Structure formats: structure tokens, C-alpha cells
Amino acid sequence: MKKTGTRGVALSLFAAISTGALAQDGGARDGQYLAATCAACHGTRGQSTGVMPVLAGMDKAAMIAAMQAFKHGLRPGTIMPQLAKGYSDLQIADVAEFFSRQKP
Amino acid sequence: MNRRRFVQWLSASAAVGAVAGCAAPGSATSNGKAGRVVVVGGGYGGATAAKYIKLWNPAIDVVMVEQNPVFISCPLSNRVLAGTMSLQDLTRDYDTLQKYGVTVVQDVAAAVDPARRTVNLKRGQTLNYDRLIVSPGVEFLYAKLPRLNNDAAQQTVLHAWKAGPQTLALRKQLEAMPDGGVYALFVPKAPYRCPPGPYERACQIAWYFKNAKPKSKVLVFDANPEIVSKKGLFGKAFAERYGSIIEYRPNSELTDVDPATNTAKLTFEDVKADVLNVVPPQAAGAIARQAGLVTSNDRWCEVDWRSMESTVQKNIHVLGDATLSAPAMPKSGHMANAHAKVCAAAVVAQLAGQPINDSPMTTNTCYSFISGNEVVHIASVHAFNAEKKTMLAVEGSGGLSPAPSKLEGEYAEAWARNIWADMLA
Numbered sequence: 001m002k003k004t005g006t007r008g009v010a011l012s013l014f015a016a017i018s019t020g021a022l023a024q025d026g027g028a029r030d031g032q033y034l035a036a037t038c039a040a041c042h043g044t045r046g047q048s049t050g051v052m053p054v055l056a057g058m059d060k061a062a063m064i065a066a067m068q069a070f071k072h073g074l075r076p077g078t079i080m081p082q083l084a085k086g087y088s089d090l091q092i093a094d095v096a097e098f099f100s101r102q103k104p
Numbered sequence: 105m106n107r108r109r110f111v112q113w114l115s116a117s118a119a120v121g122a123v124a125g126c127a128a129p130g131s132a133t134s135n136g137k138a139g140r141v142v143v144v145g146g147g148y149g150g151a152t153a154a155k156y157i158k159l160w161n162p163a164i165d166v167v168m169v170e171q172n173p174v175f176i177s178c179p180l181s182n183r184v185l186a187g188t189m190s191l192q193d194l195t196r197d198y199d200t201l202q203k204y205g206v207t208v209v210q211d212v213a214a215a216v217d218p219a220r221r222t223v224n225l226k227r228g229q230t231l232n233y234d235r236l237i238v239s240p241g242v243e244f245l246y247a248k249l250p251r252l253n254n255d256a257a258q259q260t261v262l263h264a265w266k267a268g269p270q271t272l273a274l275r276k277q278l279e280a281m282p283d284g285g286v287y288a289l290f291v292p293k294a295p296y297r298c299p300p301g302p303y304e305r306a307c308q309i310a311w312y313f314k315n316a317k318p319k320s321k322v323l324v325f326d327a328n329p330e331i332v333s334k335k336g337l338f339g340k341a342f343a344e345r346y347g348s349i350i351e352y353r354p355n356s357e358l359t360d361v362d363p364a365t366n367t368a369k370l371t372f373e374d375v376k377a378d379v380l381n382v383v384p385p386q387a388a389g390a391i392a393r394q395a396g397l398v399t400s401n402d403r404w405c406e407v408d409w410r411s412m413e414s415t416v417q418k419n420i421h422v423l424g425d426a427t428l429s430a431p432a433m434p435k436s437g438h439m440a441n442a443h444a445k446v447c448a449a450a451v452v453a454q455l456a457g458q459p460i461n462d463s464p465m466t467t468n469t470c471y472s473f474i475s476g477n478e479v480v481h482i483a484s485v486h487a488f489n490a491e492k493k494t495m496l497a498v499e500g501s502g503g504l505s506p507a508p509s510k511l512e513g514e515y516a517e518a519w520a521r522n523i524w525a526d527m528l529a
Contacts (some may be wrong), residue, residue: 029462036156036445038436040523044159049525056129072523078505078512080481083467086485086501093467 031098034091038099041079046099057104063096110466138163139455142223142233144213144391146170146198149239149423149440152527156448158204164455167231169223170198172268175528179299179437179471180520181267186273186308188476194267200529213240217393218417235451236411238397238405239423240389240439241266242297246264248385249360257363261380265297277379278309283317288368288377290358291326295404297425297435299333300482302326302383304472307338310346311475321379322350325370327357333434334472334504337480341508358382382472387427397422404428409488409495411460412443413449421447430495433486440480441523442466464488466495471516478508479516 035046038055042048046055055063069075070084071092087095129340138161143154146168147196155167175196183189198208212226216236223231244263246253251263266275278287287309291302306324313320324342331338331352342350360369368375380415387393387403397405397414405422407414409430413422424440433439446464466486471479484502486495505512 032160033445033449033461034465036449037442037465039445039526040441040467041469041519043522044526045157049518049521051514052522078509078515079469079481082501082503083469083482083485084501086465086467086487086498 029077029090031094034087035095035098038095045102047102047104054104055099056102058096058099060096060100063099064092067092067096116132138165139234140165140167140232141235141237141451141455142231143168143237143239144216144223145239145241145423146175147239147241147424147440148170148210148437148523148527149444150237151175151198151201152441152444153237153239153421153423153448153451154206155201155527156445157451158206160448160452161456162205164452165207166205167209168198169209169211169213169231170223171212173208173210174198175524176267177520177524178265178267178301180261180473180516181264181271182301182305182308183473184260184267184271185264186312186473186476187275187306188473191267191272192200196524196528198528200497213391216391216396216420218395218420221419233419234455235419235421236395237421237423237447237451238389238392238395238426239444240426241353242386242388242425244384245387245391246384249358249382251363251428252384257361260363261361261366261382264381265301265383265385269383274379274381278312281317281320281378284319284323285317285378286323286325286376287313287379287381288325288375289330290356290368290380290382291324291332293327293357294332295429295435296383296386298368298470299434299436300338300470300472303331303334303338303342304474305381306350306352307341307346307472307474310349314346318349320349322346323375324350324352325356325358325368325375325467326354328355329414333470334480334482337474337504337508338472341474357476377420382420386425388422392422392426395420397426400428401423401524409446409493410464411454412447413450421451430486432484432497433466433495434470434484436468436470438470439466439468440525441527462488462490464495466499467494469488469519470510471519473513473516474508477510477513479510480505480508481512481515 042052042055048054067084070080143150154166177194213223214226215224221233262270262274264270310322388405399406406428415418423443425435450460469483471481482504485498487498490498
């Protein structure tokens with residue numbers, strides 16, 4: 001009984017540590033690399049020099065909403081409706097998370 | 105696993121992590137530190153790779169070798185021919201890369217020794233690398249046009265397909281041409297650098313003629329069976345805006361040029377013009393061939409799209425126009441910038457002994473000027489497909505402009521300022 005209890009604690013601890021590590025490493029890394037695909041037009045880390053919107057520091061929910069609206073044809077545009085269709089919902093969320101953490 | 109063994113396992117993992125983190129024994133670096141990357145070529149691919157490696161791991165030593173003292177953009181350079189932009193507008197300094205810690209060496213990479221991991225420079229310096237990034241752009245295959253295969257002829261019959269002195273020289277030829285003169289542009293078989301570029305050039309020069317010398321003609325002799333990119337949009341512009349100026353001829357491959365008489369030789373006819381502008385057939389830049397990276401059709405370099413690493417030379421990555429393009433992937437500055445980021449991410453991981461991202465993505469946007477200020481675009485998104493081991497366009501994404509617009513003209517200029525800053529500033 002005692003033995004099983006210890007194992008249970010150990011496994012939950014392990015699970016907590018590994019998910020935490022993955023979320024931090026994997027999440028941050030994916031967001032950073034995916035967000036780099038936006039940088040050619042929107043500036044390094046979203047710091048656009050003008051005309052294209054600055055994405056650095058943009059609210060995560062607002063960015064997800066904008067991208068989803070482009071993706072589903074609810075927001076007009078030239079390039080963005082075409083590019084947004086290339087990203088999954090999860091990828092859009094990762095990118096939005098990354099930009100929300102950048103200094104504008 | 106009991107608590108004691110779990111704790112041991114945790115410490116062991118931590119130790120492994122630490123070792124991999126500083127990339128010590130058996131890992132990718134030769135000096136036991138974060139590693140050294142040499143980048144050959146400071147264009148859209150090379151400069152972006154150099155900057156992003158430093159952004160993502162400042163401890164890595166990055167040296168970029170570029171033969172020119174400044175960067176001059178090919179994208180937008182057709183506007184110099186139209187007279188709406190200057191070459192200065194397209195020029196940027198490399199100095200700004202220093203703030204990221206990139207060492208810029210102005211020299212020519214003469215030879216790569218993949219076994220010893222060295223690059224010999226023309227002036228005699230030898231650079232060691234843990235990973236080499238080759239972003240050499242294209243070289244012109246003048247041997248396929250025998251009488252153009254010498255310097256003197258190439259000073260008269262211009263390509264202007266690498267922005268710089270040739271761009272200015274072609275503008276001068278166009279300015280000197282009398283009203284009623286003929287400008288003839290020759291497009292090589294695809295693939296070549298910048299698929300929509302020749303047709304944008306035809307529009308830009310026709311726009312200039314329409315305003316400055318309206319009796320003049322633009323003849324486009326295309327080795328391809330049809331317009332290679334943005335066919336509908338360019339076809340409409342040729343017919344409707346420039347119908348009295350542009351004449352487009354598909355399936356018209358250039359075989360040779362006589363510079364003495366300004367005569368172009370096609371398979372079935374000779375063409376005389378006041379200004380001949382020959383975009384020559386192309387292959388990966390010379391250093392790629394010397395380094396043994398050319399694997400396809402004696403012209404292009406095949407890569408692993410997850411890392412941009414050569415399929416035949418370990419520790420050497422190839423970017424941009426020099427690669428054998430994936431399906432529907434253009435040879436463009438924007439795409440080279442995207443290649444560079446995939447490569448930078450992989451190099452940072454590889455030097456740290458970590459796994460590379462196995463699902464990279466790239467995007468592309470190419471703007472083309474139809475008139476002085478109206479623009480059309482083509483855009484695409486590409487993702488790595490593990491089954492086919494290549495980058496494929498994401499289904500349902502991408503597209504074209506419905507028609508030329510001034511709004512996209514503003515976007516095109518802003519795109520240029522942003523991508524130049526993304527690679528250099």
C-alpha cells in the first residue's frame with residue numbers, strides 16, 4: 001500500500017515536470033520558429049517598420065480572432081486571407097502566444 | 105520506478121541536458137564551445153541566416169563572407185529600369201549585422217573542403233566551421249550562348265538579373281534608345297531566379313515607353329510555352345494596358361547572340377533590336393558546384409527541407425535560389441529568407457546536440473509592379489510533408505491578386521523595407 005502510494009506520487013511528479021518542460025520548451029520553440037515566417041513582412045519578432053501592423057505585444061486573443069477571421073473569409077484583405085488558410089488553429093495560437101510576449 | 109531510482113533518473117537527465125546544452129564531447133562542435141558557423145553569401149538567404157542564428161543563440165560564432173561591400177536588392181530593381189526608384193533606394197549596409205555579433209568579411213569564397221571543414225577565401229584567409237551555410241544565388245550559364253560567353257559582349261548585351269551596375273547600364277541603354285526603337289527581352293527556360301521577374305520587367309519598361317517614347321516596342325521572347333508566373337494578370341496587362349507596345353512570343357528559345365550587330369538567334373529566326381536584354385540560363389552559384397553540392401541536372405542542390413542541409417555533404421546547408429526547389433516553390437528573395445530561418449533553427453539545434461524541428465513551414469510573397477504604382481501579388485504557404493520528404497504547398501492556402509492596385513503598391517514598398525530590416529537591421 002505504502003509502496004504503491006510512493007509510486008503514485010513519483011509518477012504524478014514526473015508527469016508534472018515533463019509536461020511543464022515540454023510546454024515551455026516545445027511551445028516557446030514552435031511559436032518562435034513559426035512566428036519567424038511572419039517576420040519578412042511584419043518585422044523581426046513582429047516589430048514592423050510600418051504599413052504592415054506591428055504584431056509585437058499584440059493581445060493573444062485579438063490576434064487569434066484576426067487570424068481566424070482572415071482564415072474563414074470574415075475579414076477582407078489582400079494577402080492575409082490567403083496566408084491564414086495555411087496555418088492550423090494550433091499554429092495560430094502558438095504564433096499569437098509568441099507575439100503577445102514580445103516588446104512592441 | 106521507485107523514488108530513489110526516480111531521483112537518480114532525474115539527475116541523470118539533468119546531467120545529459122547540461123552536456124548537450126554546452127555541446128561537449130561527441131557533439132557537433134569542434135572547439136567544445138557553442139560552435140562556429142560560416143555563411144557564404146550575404147543576400148536574402150545568407151544575411152537572414154547569419155542574423156537569426158545570432159538571435160536564437162548569441163553564443164554561436166557566426167562569420168558571413170560576402171563579396172560586395174553593400175547589399176543591393178534584386179526585388180524592386182525593375183523599378184530602376186522604369187525610372188521610379190534609384191539604385192540607392194535598393195541599397196543597404198551590412199554594418200548593422202555587427203550589432204548582433206555577426207562578423208562580416210568582404211571577400212570571395214574560393215574553395216570549400218568538406219572533409220576538413222574549411223573555406224578558403226580569395227585573399228588567402230582560411231575559415232574553419234562546424235557548420236557551413238552556402239547561399240550563393242545563381243551563376244549564369246553563358247556557355248550555352250557562345251558569342252555572349254566573354255566579358256566584352258556581356259558589357260553590351262546586358263542581363264541586369266543581379267541588381268547593381270548592370271541595372272544602371274540597362275537603364276542608360278533604354279534612355280538612349282530613340283522613340284520608335286525596339287527593346288527585346290529573352291527569358292530562359294524555368295527554373296530561373298524570380299519567376300514573375302521577366303514579365304514585371306516587360307511591364308515596367310512598357311510603362312516607361314508609354315510615357316516617354318510611345319512609338320517604341322517591347323518584344324518578349326520566352327523559352328517557356330507560356331508565362332511562367334501570374335499568367336492571367338500579366339497576360340491581361342500585356343493585352344490591355346500595353347497592347348500597342350508589348351509583343352509576347354512563347355516557345356522562343358535563344359540559341360546565341362551576335363553582339364556586333366545586336367542580333368539574337370532563335371531556333372527559327374534572327375531578331376534585331378536596339379536593346380537586347382538576355383536573362384541567361386542559370387545554375388547554383390559557383391561555390392556550390394566547387395563544394396560538390398550540385399546534385400540535380402548539373403545545376404541545383406538538393407537539401408533536407410527540415411534543416412536545409414545538403415543531401416550529399418554533411419554539415420553544409422544550402423539556401424535560396426541555389427536549391428532544387430520543392431514543388432510550387434519559387435526561387436525568390438522572400439523564399440530565401442524563409443529557407444534561412446528553417447536553416448537557422450536547425451543549426452542552433454544541431455550545434456546544441458538537440459533534435460531539429462521536424463515540421464518546418466515557409467511562406468512566400470512576390471509583388472510585381474504592373475505600372476508605376478499598381479501592383480499584383482502571388483502568395484503561398486509551404487509545410488514539410490514527412491511522407492514525401494519535401495515541402496508542399498498547404499492545400500487551400502495561397503493565391504493571387506484579383507487585379508493590380510495602388511494599395512498593393514504601398515504594401516510592396518513596405519514589404520521591401522520590412523524584409524531588408526528582417527535580414528540586416
